[in-house]
Amino acid sequence: MSTPNDPNRSVFEQPQAATVAHDEMPPGMNAAGDRSFFGHPKGLSTLFFTEMWERFSFYGLRPLLVLFMTAALMDGGFGFDRSQASAIVGIYAACVYLASLPGGWIADRLIGLRKAILYGAVLISLGHMSVGLSAFMGSRVPFFLGLVLIVLGTGLLKPNISAIVGDLYPEGGARRDAGFSIFYMGINIGAFFGQLITGILGESVGWHFGFGAAGVGMLLGLIIFVTRSQKTLGTLGLEPTRHPDPAIQAKQEKFGKLAVGTGLAALLIVIVLAATGGLELNPQGIAANMTYVLVGTAAMYFLYLFALGGLTTDEKKRVGVIAVLFIFAAIFWSAFEQAPTSLNLFARDFTDRMVGGFEVPATWFQSVNSFFVILLAPLFAIMWISMGKRGKDPSSPIKFAFGLFFAGLGFLMMIVAANQVVASGGIAKVSPWWLVGSYFFQTVGELALSPVGLSSMTKLAPRKFAGQMMGVWFLASAVGNLIGGRVGGHVDPEKLEQMPILFSRTAWSLLIAAAILALLSVPIKRMMRESSAAKH
Numbered sequence: 371m372s373t374p375n376d377p378n379r380s381v382f383e384q385p386q387a388a389t390v391a392h393d394e395m396p397p398g399m400n401a402a403g404d405r406s407f408f409g410h411p412k413g414l415s416t417l418f419f420t421e422m423w424e425r426f427s428f429y430g431l432r433p434l435l436v437l438f439m440t441a442a443l444m445d446g447g448f449g450f451d452r453s454q455a456s457a458i459v460g461i462y463a464a465c466v467y468l469a470s471l472p473g474g475w476i477a478d479r480l481i482g483l484r485k486a487i488l489y490g491a492v493l494i495s496l497g498h499m500s501v502g503l504s505a506f507m508g509s510r511v512p513f514f515l516g517l518v519l520i521v522l523g524t525g526l527l528k529p530n531i532s533a534i535v536g537d538l539y540p541e542g543g544a545r546r547d548a549g550f551s552i553f554y555m556g557i558n559i560g561a562f563f564g565q566l567i568t569g570i571l572g573e574s575v576g577w578h579f580g581f582g583a584a585g586v587g588m589l590l591g592l593i594i595f596v597t598r599s600q601k602t603l604g605t606l607g608l609e610p611t612r613h614p615d616p617a618i619q620a621k622q623e624k625f626g627k628l629a630v631g632t633g634l635a636a637l638l639i640v641i642v643l644a645a646t647g648g649l650e651l652n653p654q655g656i657a658a659n660m661t662y663v664l665v666g667t668a669a670m671y672f673l674y675l676f677a678l679g680g681l682t683t684d685e686k687k688r689v690g691v692i693a694v695l696f697i698f699a700a701i702f703w704s705a706f707e708q709a710p711t712s713l714n715l716f717a718r719d720f721t722d723r724m725v726g727g728f729e730v731p732a733t734w735f736q737s738v739n740s741f742f743v744i745l746l747a748p749l750f751a752i753m754w755i756s757m758g759k760r761g762k763d764p765s766s767p768i769k770f771a772f773g774l775f776f777a778g779l780g781f782l783m784m785i786v787a788a789n790q791v792v793a794s795g796g797i798a799k800v801s802p803w804w805l806v807g808s809y810f811f812q813t814v815g816e817l818a819l820s821p822v823g824l825s826s827m828t829k830l831a832p833r834k835f836a837g838q839m840m841g842v843w844f845l846a847s848a849v850g851n852l853i854g855g856r857v858g859g860h861v862d863p864e865k866l867e868q869m870p871i872l873f874s875r876t877a878w879s880l881l882i883a884a885a886i887l888a889l890l891s892v893p894i895k896r897m898m899r900e901s902s903a904a905k906h
């Protein structure tokens with residue numbers, strides 16, 4: 371491990387000088403020295419609360435979707451069958467994250483991060499309104515149209531709000547990691563309350579009250595962003611990256627607008643055809659093929675960057691590291707995003723949920739993860755900073771390996787729990803502590819990987835690709851959501867033997883991935899050290 375002043379320090383271990391000036395800092399605004407929000411720049415508070423409300427709305431809506439679509443028509447639902455409804459939710463969640471790639475690109479090349487966040491928040495709010503109002507319109511079209519608007523809006527908001535967090539810490543290093551840990555806490559405060567509040571409203575008062583509450587949340591986030599960003603973010607993220615040659619810039623803008631216009635027109639045609647019955651969409655079929663689409667998109671995107679991205683050798687090495695982190699993140703999320711699917715069903719069907727005379731709703735287990743994040747994120751922030759001060763901050767591949775390892779431990783616990791169920795022939799309801807323990811270890815893993823991943827993207831991304839690289843990061847989540855959705859049905863009282871197999875495959879994939887990445891971290895670190903040393 372190098373010392374803080376070692377000129378050979380890699381990008382993973384940037385020094386923490388708190389005074390480095392940043393190209394994009396507005397005059398008189400030195401975010402690196404600003405410590406007014408829990409020791410962090412005040413711009414972080416704006417991003418924290420905007421993202422908190424966005425996640426409140428996202429996680430508030432997601433668990434309601436399956437319940438609503440599978441509810442009988444007489445109960446106000448759509449009466450869809452279980453596998454169709456969960457395939458739709460899998461596609462929806464995957465699209466939400468997939469949209470981050472074009473969303474990041476639009477911000478980088480056309481409108482800048484700030485406008486992208488603003489337009490995103492407006493679209494998400496409109497989307498929730500459309501979903502909420504669908505009940506009063508006697509048609510399913512506004513419901514699905516609302517989901518499409520949320521996908522488009524989240525694609526614009528999510529990667530770019532994360533990228534701008536990185537901009538608050540021009541000095542990089544452990545303080546930036548710590549900033550992302552705090553930001554991540556905001557995400558989970560939103561998720562925790564979103565799941566609790568909209569769940570209660572949606573299930574016991576009326577579906578559309580739940581949807582409405584999620585929409586109100588996003589509106590609050592929008593108001594916070596509009597009123598606070600000018601004061602707290604200065605000029606950060608106002609401008610897209612421009613090509614130095616105005617002629618090339620104009621050409622690129624024209625191409626960009628054409629591409630966005632064509633994409634939107636194609637989407638509109640599909641929506642109109644689907645709404646008028648001219649096109650039959652089969653959710654299960656789409657979900658099955660979408661994995662290939664996502665993996666293919668990632669492969670093509672990295673190839674494009676290497677071949678045509680105009681990157682320097684140094685930047686290529688960094689993007690190579692991003693590609694490695696992407697693969698391991700996709701493995702992590704494929705396990706982690708089983709929370710709303712297989713683990714949710716395990717809570718419902720095989721877990722003893724009685725406390726005194728009260729049966730804890732299965733969906734409440736969804737909030738256990740957020741609860742642990744809120745509890746543990748500050749500890750992680752403190753840990754990274756104190757390790758950084760001693761020059762002992764581990765590299766991001768090492769942190770990722772820990773993340774995979776702890777998530778692996780979480781799924782090992784589920785193997786034991788699943789075997790107890792199988793041994794009883796499916797009759798036993800196991801202790802809720804198995805799930806709680808599993809979520810605890812998964813959360814420890816998540817905190818070592820997810821906020822660190824966000825932070826690493828901002829450190830490793832070539833500046834002009836900041837938003838897109840965040841889009842790539844979320845593409846890993848898209849893969850995870852889809853796979854998590856597709857294996858969820860393996861928790862089934864009719865086919866008990868599938869369950870321990872699913873959990874052991876998941877656990878061993880995580881543990882083996884952790885070991886491989888730990889080994890890979892050595893050459894990666896050497897490579898990055900050489901690349902950053904080359905610049906000195």
Ligand code: GLN
Pocket residue numbers: 425557703820844847850
């Ligand atoms: N829970 C985190 C969030 O909502 C991470 C989700 C993910 O990237 N899969 O931002």
